[in-house]
Amino acid sequence: MEIVGTSRQGTSSRNGDASIDIEGLVKSIREKLDKLSCLSTECCIYKVPNRLRKINEGAYTPLRVSIGPLHHGKEGLEDMEEHKLRYFNDFMQRSGKSLEELVKIMEEMEKEIRDCYAETTNLKSEIFLEIILVDAAFIVELIIKHNFRWIVTQNDRIFGKPLMGDDVRYDLLLLENQLPLFVLQYLFEMSNVNWNINDDETMSDYFIRLSLHWLKREDIIQELPVLKYINPPKVKHFLDLLRSCLIPTKDWQASVPEEKSPSVSQASVLEKKSQASIPKEKSLAKVKQIIDYIKRHLIPRQSLQQSKSKFDIPSATELHEAGVKFKVSSSKNLFDIKFSGNILEIPHTRIIDPTECLLRNIIAYEQCHYNDKFFADYSMIMDYLINTSKDVELLVQAKIIENWLGDNNDVSNLFNGLSKGVNIISDDYYFTELHKELNDFCEIPSHKWKATLRQNYCNTPWRVLSIIVAAILLGLTFMQSLCSLASCHK
Known part of the structure; x- marks a missing residue:
């Protein structure tokens, strides 16, 4: 490259037939830099990605x-x-x-x-x-x-x-x-x-x-x-x-008025004070809160990426076939989904035309503004549970979903589409423990054949009665055969 001229007006650079006005370029970039505004920490309103x-x-x-x-x-x-x-x-x-x-x-x-x-x-x-x-x-x-x-x-x-x-x-x-x-x-x-x-x-x-x-x-x-x-x-x-x-209330909100959640040492001090001033049953409840807080916030949780297959939980229909029963929760919080024994409790949700709009906008807001992606996590757990209209039907029968869209396929399409284009921070996935509990339950073979027995052969009183009668007849027949064999030997 040949340098042509170094006048006060600027330096020009020649590359073949094209020349560059270096002074003009510098001035243009400097003007743009001067117009840059400082990024504000108060930013909270975004265009949707x-x-x-x-x-x-x-x-x-x-x-x-x-x-x-x-x-x-x-x-x-x-x-x-x-x-x-x-x-x-x-x-x-x-x-x-x-x-x-x-x-x-x-x-x-x-x-x-x-x-x-x-x-x-x-x-x-x-x-x-x-x-x-x-x-x-x-x-x-x-x-x-x-x-x-x-x-x-x-x-x-x-x-x-x-x-x-x-x-x-x-x-x-x-x-x-x-x-x-x-x-x-x-x-x-x-x-x-x-x-x-x-x-x-x-x-x-x-x-x-x-x-x-x-x-x-x-x-x-x-x-x-x-x-x-x-x-x-x-x-x-x-x-x-x-x-x-x-969003889920913090573990300490129900009992601690401070805005920030306490550290482990603070939690211990609060525990000692509570034991000295409240009845025993309330003290035990406080201990449980401390344990829950430590489990959720201080013990590293397994990420989805570390054990992907473990978190591909079965759908509602497959869980039902494995013996899981669905029950509507008394809680009004969407995230209060609990699994105990063989019962999966899920809060009631009314699905109407604007539901998808509300969920998508909250998810978009979380993607832009928050580290905690609660609604992306919620959309994922519902996407796992709902694959087809049959899954929706099970949840409707349990009064967990109130479907105002009319067609169960519309509900399944809604939840199957919410996670598209959404980034999920796997290490902070809110339902990690729930996924593990459901997978552990389904991996026990006896759960499935017991469920099959209940659902296919003991699902009505008449079928139960017929099985009992058949068992009695089989027992009598077996006893009669034994008696016949005994008489033959004599």
């Missing part, structure tokens, strides 16, 4: 309303923009704040809000702040009107139309349709709402409580959690709130 989106794009796309900048202006969502402005006007009147005051508040929060989005937006500040302000006020009004229906007007497009209300609820739980919760809480504090607030809770906690009432449905949240267990100050947005309500 393409490998997940391409499997079912509709699961991540709002049907009725766009929230935030990622879907703003999308075709088919224009109708709700006018209604959002109506809700914004209601909020402005309720708060007593002028439009200028609200815009100024948003301006002061702009950087903090932008930091919450993983995808940098090129929207001008004026457009971005308008979207955030109108959408946030819309959500705050939505929560208020849901909890205090007497303020809803008769011509309200959302609460006057049940189907519309359901669609909006599910749209507000999409990963790409989120607003930072601190924005909603800040506006809520200006709304002059003070009904039924407890003395020991803040306005922010009260907003979360109202939001949970808005979320409470059999297919979303079956029962409201205790606020301190979901750690309100750390909730990022509505989808994060939903996940916080559904």
Whole structure:
């Protein structure tokens, strides 16, 4: 390569017939580097990864309303923009704040809000702040009107139309349709709402409580959690709130008020104190909690990769043929799946049209934000148990699955497809112990032939009676033969 010229304007490099303006290239790269923004630790709202989106794009796309900048202006969502402005006007009147005051508040929060989005937006500040302000006020009004229906007007497009209300609820739980919760809480504090607030809770906690009432449905949240267990100050947005309500409660949540789980030494101190102050049976329960905590969090668990064949557990039908009985659990937590004796207890699950959408968005959020992939683990265990419509039928008969889709094949297809494109950290797989217990049970040969005997020959009272009669007749025949042989020898 020949160097041609070294003037003050820059150095040019010639390679054959092509020349490079080195000074221009350096300037271009430097300008891009200067424009780089610092990555924020507050990032919590993401675009769905393409490998997940391409499997079912509709699961991540709002049907009725766009929230935030990622879907703003999308075709088919224009109708709700006018209604959002109506809700914004209601909020402005309720708060007593002028439009200028609200815009100024948003301006002061702009950087903090932008930091919450993983995808940098090129929207001008004026457009971005308008979207955030109108959408946030819309959500705050939505929560208020849901909890205090007497303020809803008769011509309200959302609460006057049940189907519309359901669609909006599910749209507000999409990963790409989120607003930072601190924005909603800040506006809520200006709304002059003070009904039924407890003395020991803040306005922010009260907003979360109202939001949970808005979320409470059999297919979303079956029962409201205790606020301190979901750690309100750390909730990022509505989808994060939903996940916080559904994931397994920590081993120590029921008895230890601290946010962080105790270490082994701390657990020992707590154990000694509890033995001195509570009855014996409660002390034993505490010991069990310590053991469970150590087993789950401190003892290294076998990974799926280390023993892959051991974790290819049989389907529900195959487990049934091996003698496993299915029972609906009294627990409302999806993850509280337990195996004891020959009984597999699984919490009740209602499967409706939006179920796949909810699960996919929580899974996508976990893939982007959390190390603990609880819902990916849940989708995997259900994928193992359900291969065909016959597996679904067994779980429906046990009242574990409530199928509102109509066809059992639709349910099996749902669970068989959830794990596609999902990365699972095998060493942290939540159901490792359950897999091992089920495999150990199925490897005992006697379990299968006993189950076959019960299912094929002792499954009705008449069959049991006929087997007993046949056994008696066989015994009498055998005795008669012995008597005949004895008489012949005489």
